[in-house]
Amino acid sequence: MELVNNVVCPFCGTLCDDIICKVENDEIVGTYNACIIGHSKFVHTEGAMRYKKPLLRKNGEFVEISYEEAIDKAAQILVDAKRPLMYGWSCTECSAQEVGMELAEEVRAVVDNTASVCHGPSLLAVHDTGYPVCTLGEVKNRADVVVYWGCNPFHAHPRHLSRHSYARGFFRERGRADRTIIVVDPRKSDTSKLADIHLQLDYNNDYELVDAMRAALKGHEILYEEVAGIPRDDIVGAVEALKKAQFGILFFGMGITHSLGKHRNIDTAIMMVQELNQFAKWTLIPMRGHYNVNGFNQVCTWESGYPFCVDFATGTPRYNPGETGSNDLLQNKEADAMMVIASDPGAHFPQNALHTMAEIPVIAIEPHRTPTTEMANLIIPPAIVGMEAEGTAYRMDGVPLRMKKVVESDLLSDKEILEKILEKAQELKASK
Amino acid sequence: MERIIKNGVVYCPLNGINGEKMDISIKDGKIVESVSDDAEVFDASGQIVMPGAVEVHAHIAGAKVNVGRMMRPEDSKKDAEGTVEATHRRAGSGFSVPSTHMTGYRYAQMGYTTAMEAAMPPLLARHTHEELQAIPILDHAAFPLFGNNWFVMDYLGEGDIDSCAAYISWLLRATKGYAIKIVNPCGTEAWGWGGNVHGIHDTAPHFKVTPAEMIKGMAEVNEKLRLPHSIHLHCNDLGHPGNYETTIESFEVPKGIKVNPATGSRDTVVHGTHVQYHSYAGTSWRDFESAADIVADYVNKNDHITIDIGQVTLDETTTMTADGPMEYDLHSLNGLKWANCDVEMETGSGVVPFIYSAKAPVPAVQWAIGMELSLLVKDPAKICLTTDSPNAGPFTRYPRIFAWLMSNQYREDMLENKLHKWAQKRSSIATIDREFSFYEIAQATRGTPAKVLGLSDFKGHLGAGADADVAVYNMNPDTIDPSSDYMAIEQGFQKASMVFKDGELTVKDGEVVNAGLKGKTFWADTQVEQNSYNAVLKEVERQFVKYYSIGFKNYPVEDEYIAKSAPIKGVML
């Protein structure tokens, strides 16, 4: 058995980079340091069903085809479409995403990633208010007040607490004991059980609560005796606790990005964090889900100027989530072909969107059998990044790490598949 | 492959060529003395020929640059370009912070062939390099930030130059960095707690080292490592009325340290960057006025320093810097959106949109201060023209700055018709009638930056052996009068008629024709004595695993991130 050290985990946005993989006969048989979810990902590369050959649906049945045929077919679908959508990207590495951007430009597609259905609202809020963040080591070294708003890292980002909020840091030698942890969540969760303060607000009232907190922060009286189910005095007390921090950090998740008002909740939360800097040092970090969802937003931004939902229909990048998001295109029945890569919209998109997916050609670049591949016309299986292929991923706080190739694979990488489709698409367009 | 650019009027300050009609010969990507009759001929009759320009200080790649793009779709929307299929030119967008492809094209269109990313957080170095690789055409390098690095602060607090040199040598190699960048030394660390430092004798909480000690120590390390570039200094107190005293005190600190580069011909020990922002007199924005004359006088009288300007272009732009507390102050002042990123153990940054309105008093004076600095420093061998892009304005405005500097009439028009009256009342700009020549423009955009960066063996000139980076502008110095034809100057520099990069025709008639070219990455590959190096690294690793959030082995940037590696070797004495 061989041990491979310093492996970066291809599961969540915490991007733990201290994983040790146990390798036997070019297979990962075990791990050290990984959480239960990361461990499962490493040791179950085969999943329920791993595709080893490209598949094309003919008369309702999948038939095996060669990579070359699959790539020709994929390029043809994309070149023929008038409003192709290229979605996913969050479970692959950045150089594949870069090729994907070039392909989207070539076939004048709309390109979008899973942020569309997770932290997309945060990005919209960033456009309006900004993005006062820090890297996770700052939390470990300095933070004395940690707020988790609408997230449950205990289950969704299992090592987040131990690596950052409980960890001993330079100015926080006692770790957890040196910190106040505040959870804002309508639910009782395993994270809220660990909190010093749990603000259990009413569902869908995040905006109301922050609005009141911000008014209180400026010395105004809160208009009502109770906001979001929380008494006025408790709100004022919470604001005082935030003001008294030396270094505060707000971690936020789907519970606030997708409750009523979506990006406006984040907008007002970001502005509150900004305003708290008059009293104490305050920053925030979004709890990103897929391990490289942030990476796509970075790549898409440096390539096009916009983080996701980019529309190349006219050749010039345009951007307006609400029009150019994948769900907008699908639910408005604009898209006439779709390529899915490194994600599973079949499992996560609303019914209305899936109806359109069922009606248009769908290409899935995907290693495993998923609800998406069930709807696909063409499946192209790649090597899995972080285990069988390498490349960059961006942690939730923007720290880029290199995903490792731990074992060999006969399959093409996402990047290689996309490069070949791009080459073919260029050829098809030139001959048009 | 041989090429010859015939009959152009050549300006090449590093070789003392001032408007001579001559041919430039190119072979295998280099300038040569002569070529055979088989060489491909490019006619430059009646046109200006200069070396490819060298950007000494801009923000073009990396975390905060991308946040600048990400948080401003309204900026991207107002300046977007489509794919050009015939030349494989990629699409992009962004007025103040163009996307990567557009950045490469737009620099190249103006005749720039080399550009420095002036601030790279070491922990985020991969990001900077990924973007640099996505910028076509330009040779490039990135300056890692050291001014608030905990290891450096500890070493220099104890006066341990040798350990500091070993650490910096390692970090430059680990991040594929090029030079020692110092931004608001100690101030950004203080911002870790929401504070700042003031002047050069203050200290950050916990650390027992002053900005003055940081500047001096790193200047000593710089020469000990024999780095190509000098220390690159963004002084404390940026943007504060009355800060010129801090600026001059800071410049004075490294004076007397012996210049010692292993390569190139640098003869200075400190480069003061975007000095416009550091040349303010007064005590508040109400009595704010220019101190450019005092700072220029200092530069004129001292030979250990070069500066770049940070000229305000009077646009709506996006400010971004590792000076975290400064950006927070700016956000508090203008109320616009604010991004920040504190980077553990190392540095921080901030991003805020800013509107430099010509009709507003303060921006008008800032414009005047930049102009004064350029015009009052007598020797263009001491200055580099910059906008600290995109801080004082986007780099795409360089041609306009050249035109302002070459035409007193243009400046008078600005003062009389465009700018708030404070520009005249709070500065001496209205009394200066000096006009830059083409030769001086070439100095401040080619010769000087190449020399101070330590790249002048092969950049910034057209002598034999230089990289064949050549810009040709369709302006005839015999017939054009820059003083009155200033709009033609601006247009002429905006779109070069031909640009050669490594001998390849890359821009023709102002348009990019070779969009896929990849630039080289320069980085500093220094040597230090092995035993002490190993001892230092061992201790660094011990601290690293305790206080960083990533593994020590996962820190160094892998070779995969550098497509065309160009290490500049240094040797420790």
Place this chain on the structure above:
Amino acid sequence: MSEIILTPKEQPQVPLEAPNIKPDVFAGKTIDEIKEVEINYGNDTVKLSDFFDVEGTPGETAGEIKIIIDGDVSNTKRIGQQMTAGEILVKGNVSMYVGLEMEGGKITVQGDATVWAGQNMRGGELEIMGDAGDYVGSSYRGDWRGMNGGLITIHGDVGYEIAEYMGGGKIVVKGNADHMPGVHMSNGVLIIEGNVTSRTGGEMSGGTIVVKGVIGQFLAGFKYWGVEKNIQVDGEDIPGVFYKFTGDNAIKGANGTVYVAVAGNKHVAPE
């Protein structure tokens, strides 16, 4: 006066984008030339006549041209984008961005509009006889400078975040508004004759909002001033009895005003 009539042919599933359907583009063109005007069909560029019959009398200047779209164009975006003069009448529904960045003239839509009607409007008049979607009279993503002139009237209901970052001009909604009308508004007037779901004037820093119907939950960041009768807004007398609030004090130095009809709204007054 010139009338140019566009009759939709069979409309495609993939949307059309037609910023060129506006008097400014048709001015000085013959009917045959207007047929050749470019519109976008997905990632293709096609001619106007591919999807519309074009007839009528051409005009020399935008101001004298009235464009009549004689039918439903609910899959055509950007009609009247940046128009400066003249008139457009749509005898049916339109898609996104009708009157986007409009500077002058008048657009009337007899049916419904969808999202971003009158985004970043600068002047002129936009009237929707039916419903409109989210973001009526809003700003572009990231821009703190939204609609700053002109008049938008919606006879039906509207969606979320209308008048977002509004900095001037006037919006009148005869029907109901969903969440967050006037979010981040800094100036101008927003009158909602129907009901509002919640968060009226969230993070507004200036301007005036009048709600004549019933509002759901109100924000605790506002200050309550009591009851006012027969208010005057932007020179217009509005009869009735209103609760007056100022804020949103979540924003530093905010001085926006929200009037809420007393009838049916007792729950928003703090006492």
